[in-house]
Amino acid sequence: MAQSDLPPVNLDYAFTMRIDSGGRIEFEGQMRSRVFEPAAGGEIWGPKLQGRVVPQSGGDYASNDLTDSHLMLQASDGTWLYMNLLGYEHNETADGTPYFRVAPYFDTPRGPHEWLAKTVFLGTGARHQNPAHTLIHFYEVL
Amino acid sequence: MADLQIPGIELEFAFSVEITFAERIDFIGPRRGKGYVPPASGTISGPLLNGKVVPYSGADYAIFTDLAEGIKVNTHYMMQADDGTWIYINNRGFLHRSPDPANPEQTRLYFRFTPFFETPFGPHEWMSRTLFIGTGERLTNPDRSQFTYYRVK
Numbered sequence: 335m336a337q338s339d340l341p342p343v344n345l346d347y348a349f350t351m352r353i354d355s356g357g358r359i360e361f362e363g364q365m366r367s368r369v370f371e372p373a374a375g376g377e378i379w380g381p382k383l384q385g386r387v388v389p390q391s392g393g394d395y396a397s398n399d400l401t402d403s404h405l406m407l408q409a410s411d412g413t414w415l416y417m418n419l420l421g422y423e424h425n426e427t428a429d430g431t432p433y434f435r436v437a438p439y440f441d442t443p444r445g446p447h448e449w450l451a452k453t454v455f456l457g458t459g460a461r462h463q464n465p466a467h468t469l470i471h472f473y474e475v476l
Numbered sequence: 477m478a479d480l481q482i483p484g485i486e487l488e489f490a491f492s493v494e495i496t497f498a499e500r501i502d503f504i505g506p507r508r509g510k511g512y513v514p515p516a517s518g519t520i521s522g523p524l525l526n527g528k529v530v531p532y533s534g535a536d537y538a539i540f541t542d543l544a545e546g547i548k549v550n551t552h553y554m555m556q557a558d559d560g561t562w563i564y565i566n567n568r569g570f571l572h573r574s575p576d577p578a579n580p581e582q583t584r585l586y587f588r589f590t591p592f593f594e595t596p597f598g599p600h601e602w603m604s605r606t607l608f609i610g611t612g613e614r615l616t617n618p619d620r621s622q623f624t625y626y627r628v629k
Contacts, residue, residue, distance in 0.1 A: 340489055341624055343611050399605060420568075420592070421607050435607035435628050437590035439568065452546065454569050454588035456609060456628060458485055473485060475588050475609055 345473040348455060349380030353387055353405070355466035366397040373405055376467070382474065383450070385409040399423050401436055409447055416441040419470075421457065434459040434470060487626040490608060491522025495529055496620040502543065511538035515553055524627065525600070527557040538571070546572045549587065557600055564594040567623075569610065587612035591625060 356374035360367070371394040376387030391406035403419035421436030436457040440450040459470030495518035502511040513536040518529025534553030540546070551567040569589030576584040589610035593603040612623035 341611050341613075343487060343609065343624075343626060345485055345487075420590070422605055424605070437568075437607060437609075452570055452572070454590060454609065456485060456590075456607070458483060458628075471483065475611075 344476040345456065346476055347380065348382040348472045348474045349378055349384070351378045351387065351457075351470050351472065352376045353403075353468045353470070355468070356390070356393065363397070369394070369396040371396070373403075378407065378409075380472075383409060383447075385413075385415075394419075396423070399425060401434065411446070413443060413445065413447050415447060415450065419457070432461060434468065436470065438472065486629040487609070488524075488629055489522065490524040490625045490627045491520050491526070493518055493520050493529065493623040493625070494620060495623070496618055498619075500619075502538075502540075509540040509543065509547075511536060511540065511547060513538070518555075520555060520557075522625075525557060525563075525603075527555055527561075527563075530554040530556055536567075544573070546570060549589065559599065561596060561598060561600045563600060563603065565591055566593075567591045567610065571614065585614035587614070587621070587623065589623070589625075 353376040354374040356372035359370040373387055373393045375389035378385045385408050388406040388408055392404040394401055394403040396402060399422055401419060401421050401423055405417050407415040407417055409415060417438050417440050419436050419438045421434060423432055423434050425432045438455050438457060442448050442451045454475040455472045456475060457470045457472045459468055461468050495515045497513055498516040500513050514532050515529045517531050520527045536549055536551040538547040538549050549569050549571055553565060555563040555565055557563060567589050569587060571585055571587050573583045573585055576582040591608050591610055595601050595603045607628040608625050609628060610623050610625045612621055614621045
């Protein structure tokens with residue numbers, strides 16, 4: 335298939351999420367390295383979603399470089415949202431700065447936010463310090 | 477937080493997959509609607525991977541509440557690259573229905589995915605560490621789907 339015959343894929347910036355780190359527990363498991371990083375809280379802003387990361391509602395249960403976060407979110411209208419964030423943390427980068435490439439899957443009640451549960455998003459992000467947090471920008475795959 | 481620079485994302489065309497289907501099973505039970513659609517055959521072609529889908533090596537084990545609303549796709553099957561490497565794919569995403577712009581009486585069925593791969597150490601191991609997005613369409617005569625995968629850089 336020639337490049338020009340490809341179906342177009344369009345991305346639309348949806349929102350940004352700050353996830354505050356609540357610490358880090360690491361150990362070598364039976365089959366993989368495990369990292370648990372609880373979320374102390376966080377904030378969500380942008381054109382398509384505003385709200386917060388519910389403090390102590392979960393965190394990242396990563397194994398090797400595979401991110402697997404489970405978090406509860408609350409939209410600014412009060413709606414509860416569940417997010418499972420899957421993807422990769424790339425640690426071996428040319429400039430030594432790790433970065434994330436992730437895909438979130440949501441569950442939501444019926445109502446104004448249910449489109450989140452039927453939409454593929456891409457997330458890109460990085461870790462920041464003082465205090466420790468991760469910032470992820472999410473794009474809707476149209 | 478104001479004036480945050482939102483970086484762009486670069487997508488690179490990775491490969492296309494065409495899969496044919498011989499049967500489809502779906503039912504609704506106490507928990508939800510369940511689909512089972514195994515691949516009868518499939519080919520993979522593109523700059524980053526060439527090979528085949530292993531027939532009947534798994535299926536789309538989709539879930540849905542109402543087929544008319546679209547379904548949540550969750551496929552597990554095996555692929556094999558031209559060099560013989562085995563590749564496991566878990567394709568997660570959605571099948572949506574929308575009116576066909578060329579023929580408004582018809583509905584068009586299209587997919588959006590994020591596939592996750594597991595590959596052995598070797599030339600294809602980068603696929604185990606790379607995020608992809610996929611788009612696709614369900615087609616008829618014969619019953620098949622065409623997928624296009626992009627590497628997220």
